[in-house]
Amino acid sequence: MKLKSEMLSNVLTIMLWVLVASSAITFLCTIVYVIDVDLYIDYAYSLDGIVDIMSRVLYISIIVLYLIWIYRVHMDLNTIMPNYPRSPGMALVCNMVPLFNFYGLPSTYSKMGKSLITISAARKQGYNLQGLAIYLIIFLLVSNGLNRAVLNAGTEASSTLLILSGAANIVIYSIYLTLCIQVTRGLRNAQIKETPATPIPDKPDWVSSGFTNEIKG
Numbered sequence: 001m002k003l004k005s006e007m008l009s010n011v012l013t014i015m016l017w018v019l020v021a022s023s024a025i026t027f028l029c030t031i032v033y034v035i036d037v038d039l040y041i042d043y044a045y046s047l048d049g050i051v052d053i054m055s056r057v058l059y060i061s062i063i064v065l066y067l068i069w070i071y072r073v074h075m076d077l078n079t080i081m082p083n084y085p086r087s088p089g090m091a092l093v094c095n096m097v098p099l100f101n102f103y104g105l106p107s108t109y110s111k112m113g114k115s116l117i118t119i120s121a122a123r124k125q126g127y128n129l130q131g132l133a134i135y136l137i138i139f140l141l142v143s144n145g146l147n148r149a150v151l152n153a154g155t156e157a158s159s160t161l162l163i164l165s166g167a168a169n170i171v172i173y174s175i176y177l178t179l180c181i182q183v184t185r186g187l188r189n190a191q192i193k194e195t196p197a198t199p200i201p202d203k204p205d206w207v208s209s210g211f212t213n214e215i216k217g
Contacts, residue, residue, distance in 0.1 A: 005072035009184040016177040027166035034159040106137040125186030143168040
């Protein structure tokens with residue numbers, strides 16, 4: 001059985017890698033800005049502007065793709081584990097509803113991890129997901145708070161605030177990338193474990209009887 005989320009998992013992983021790389025470039029440009037404004041204008045301003053535009057488009061694309069992906073992941077989970085405690089629709093609610101998603105997001109991965117732990121082949125990914133769920137909620141709160149502070153401060157944002165905000169963005173994007181990789185591996189391992197082996201058919205009666213007649217002859 002092919003996983004419904006497999007193709008989207010591969011695409012989302014690539015896009016998240018690009019997002020992490022672009023946020024790292026933005027972070028480096030911010031450091032240059034903090035050290036020397038003239039150096040930033042001469043060498044980093046154009047690059048920072050291009051990367052910023054690309055990152056915004058990529059970020060929106062990832063949000064849309066992520067919601068489709070998390071829905072299909074839960075379709076796979078409900079197929080592999082019929083008693084899985086969360087439906088695809090509820091998974092979307094947990095990820096989309098403001099404020100509620102501060103509970104819904106980490107609980108989504110915590111439940112995945114708890115269920116995958118019960119399958120020996122996916123136990124490692126299950127423990128990893130449970131651990132990452134804790135870091136996810138912590139850095140979501142930190143990243144949202146720092147980004148809001150930067151927006152409120154505008155051009156008067158301090159150097160420390162800019163650097164902390166950039167670093168927090170890299171961390172949160174890296175967590176999502178790691179979650180995507182662990183979920184993909186866990187589902188693949190769980191699928192292999194839960195897929196029954198193809199039974200070897202018994203030999204037809206005419207084969208055994210023919211072989212017996214040859215021996216007698």
